[in-house]
Amino acid sequence: MRNVPEQSWTSAGIAAQADANLRTFNPPPNRPALKPGGSSVARAPRVAGELNTSITSQHPADPADPPDPKRQVHRHTVREAWQLAQHGHSSWWGDLCLSLLELPVSVLVNLEEMPTVDIVRSALAQVELSLTRHLFDAVMTSERLPVLQARFRRLVSPIKLSHVCRQRPYLAVTNPKHREALVRLLSSDHPLGVEEGRRQGWDIPRHRRVCRFCRRRWAIEDEVHALLECEDPRLALLRDVDLLSALERQEEPLPGARRMYARMPSWDFLDYLLRTSRLLTTVARFVYLVFELVESAPPLFPASESEWLELAM
Ligand SMILES: [Zn+2]
Structure with a gap:
């Protein structure tokens, strides 16, 4: 295997942290293990109405939010998926968290934390870092890509996705x-x-x-x-x-x-x-x-x- 030069990343140590998180990630105690699955609607063992009650009581509407019915439906849908995941049931939110952990360079999104706009933005940034690092490592450890390696060795830290993937x-x-x-x-x-x-x-x-x-x-x-x-x-x-x-x-x-x-x-x-x-x-x-x-x-x-x-x- 070739020597891969040390590089620093826009969020240093994020991949190592995600790897560590992956090793320590376990479903919370007293809760059935999360099962990968598809739509929460198709697999939910309980009816949505039962969950709706607890969501409403635990997450009252933010008075600063505009009274947009569509946004309320979207928020309600996210909360329902999150609630299902908290109880160890299949939901797209749980599937998403597990899928991110299984990327070649893992990304950790805390399953237990109610998703917010900031959490989603942070996850998107981490996915971009994950892809950047994966592409960089795949090229630099390949025995077949000497010409691309010569280009990658010239990259200046911090390496971004736009450095690795761009129209040439x-x-x-x-x-x-x-x-x-x-x-x-x-x-x-x-x-x-x-x-x-x-x-x-x-x-x-x-x-x-x-x-x-x-x-x-x-x-x-x-x-x-x-x-x-x-x-x-x-x-x-x-x-x-x-x-x-x-x-x-x-x-x-x-x-x-x-x-x-x-x-x-x-x-x-x-x-x-x-x-x-x-x-x-x-x-x-x-x-x-x-x-x-x-x-x-x-x-x-x-x-x-x-x-x-x-x-x-
Ligand atoms: Zn010759």
């Missing part, structure tokens, strides 16, 4: 085939050996997903190798003409593209290309051409260690 400039690349090539690169749904090796019917060790072009023993056919590092003449020519020269010649050129390419680590250079909007049309076309070339040649997966050792260094 590459979606504006007008050529659909070129745009699709970029999406395939970012989502690791591409034809390079490192991914193609996962799709075979047998377990191919990563080190034996060798570059089909240079056929070097050490050369794993991954994103940066194929796009930026392989010295095979076919890939090197594409890189020289359709990436570096094209970046220097395009309408809004990238001065010093070759110097940047020579001096920057490959992953940093690729990440820079993918996050610089004015370069994406050229980069997308280049990625498309590389994938097209890759798909024109069979992959190289040595069947055994001895076969792999026979490859040149």
Whole structure:
């Protein structure tokens, strides 16, 4: 598993707190365990009228509330669901609380507390945090998403959902085939050996997903190798003409593209290309051409260690 950098969140420790809450969450004593279920109307063991009496007596109307019949009905409905949950009966309020606890990053909403606008707003904020953290962790612990990981490592704390989920400039690349090539690169749904090796019917060790072009023993056919590092003449020519020269010649050129390419680590250079909007049309076309070339040649997966050792260094 990769090392996931420590990040702080807009509500620090909320996930850990929810996890702890999940471990300690139990139905209150002297009360039947809450059963997940559907509509309170369909499953309620008592008629609504019986509950209505106690709700009315326990929760008198707020004199500041406007006399809006619809709002009163809504409030009444919420109270009824809450009351059912307090007695261990199925209700949508109980289902909601349990469902939130079962999210990949748990969210705690106190079952015993009568829901208010503030409680609902707080729950919504926690759900957003939960989703943010889940998406971030899922990407950073994946073995398949190195390009997205390079982007996520640049995120500045506190990380918000809008940082993780947003429309990216590459979606504006007008050529659909070129745009699709970029999406395939970012989502690791591409034809390079490192991914193609996962799709075979047998377990191919990563080190034996060798570059089909240079056929070097050490050369794993991954994103940066194929796009930026392989010295095979076919890939090197594409890189020289359709990436570096094209970046220097395009309408809004990238001065010093070759110097940047020579001096920057490959992953940093690729990440820079993918996050610089004015370069994406050229980069997308280049990625498309590389994938097209890759798909024109069979992959190289040595069947055994001895076969792999026979490859040149
Ligand atoms: Zn190679």
